[in-house]
Amino acid sequence: MGDVKRTKLLIIGSGPAGYTAAVYGARAMLNPVLVEGLQPGGQLTITTDVENWPGETAIMGPELMAKLRAQAEHVGTEIISDIVASVDFSKRPFVAVADSGLVIEAETVVIATGASARWLGLPNETRLRGKGVSACATCDGFFFRNKHVAVVGGGNTAVEEAMFLTNFASKVTLIHRRGELRADKTNQARLFANPKVEMVWNATVSDVRGEDGVSAIELTDTQTGAVRALDVDGLFVAIGHDPATQIFKGQLRMDEEGYILVEPGTPRTDVPGVFAAGDVTDKLYRQAVTAAGMGCMAALEAERFLAHGAAHETREAA
Incomplete structure (x- = not known):
């Protein structure tokens, strides 16, 4: 087994959903760890002009992702340039093993691995x-x-x-x-x-x-x-998309196309403490701004999950 890192919040994947979850998680003092994945920044890094991002008349996709990454780091996110190769969501703390051998134990997880166009x-x-x-x-x-x-x-x-x-x-x-x-x-x-x-x-x-x-x-x-x-x-x-969910099969409920199923209107998966945000669960809108919104929701849900869990444990101890 490689080195072990422990965190309250692990974010798997980058892009608008992952980086936004990181910003909100860091501001909630969860000291998040974000593993960037195979394509740091997601699909927007191969996009040229972005003209539908709020507050930006026009911005290059890679520049927008660089700004989001810098903001996530600025507020305290630890960003790791690696790929998560396997996960174990059967018990808490959840365990993720990276390609490098790094083992990450996390109290909550946000999955933001996205989907790629065919x-x-x-x-x-x-x-x-x-x-x-x-x-x-x-x-x-x-x-x-x-x-x-x-x-x-x-x-x-x-x-x-x-x-x-x-x-x-x-x-x-x-x-x-x-x-x-x-x-x-x-x-x-x-x-x-x-x-x-x-x-x-x-x-x-x-x-x-x-x-x-x-x-x-x-x-x-x-x-x-x-x-x-x-x-x-x-x-x-327009021949379809492939969600990047291979490593989560058998761990989370998915639809027939491999998209992670969440409770309607929330980023909650069927495993308490594990959340999904962005194109990995959204096959309808697939927009940077909606992915960012879901990343925000996922981080807020992680914060609430941890707060309620801690309160429950305190009552049990008493």
């Missing part, structure tokens, strides 16, 4: 990410006013993203690899009734073209193999 796996898709390629219409739709954008996917997320984009774009082309959508019928009816939406059936996106921004996408017909170009100004990939 991508198509195209080389130019990665190169043009943030330059016309996106996985979040709510985040980036504003930048495509009066432009032609494409959405790839066939489920409710893809349909909802396409419908949202019609508020800004002059035309939205939804591309699906099959001949019918998986989205529910109500969403499909709304989509098909919108004059700004055009469907491309039985096609996959096989490449993204452009130098400093998206200029076109390459479509491959799934039935004939024929390849053609479609001129667009942006591509939104």
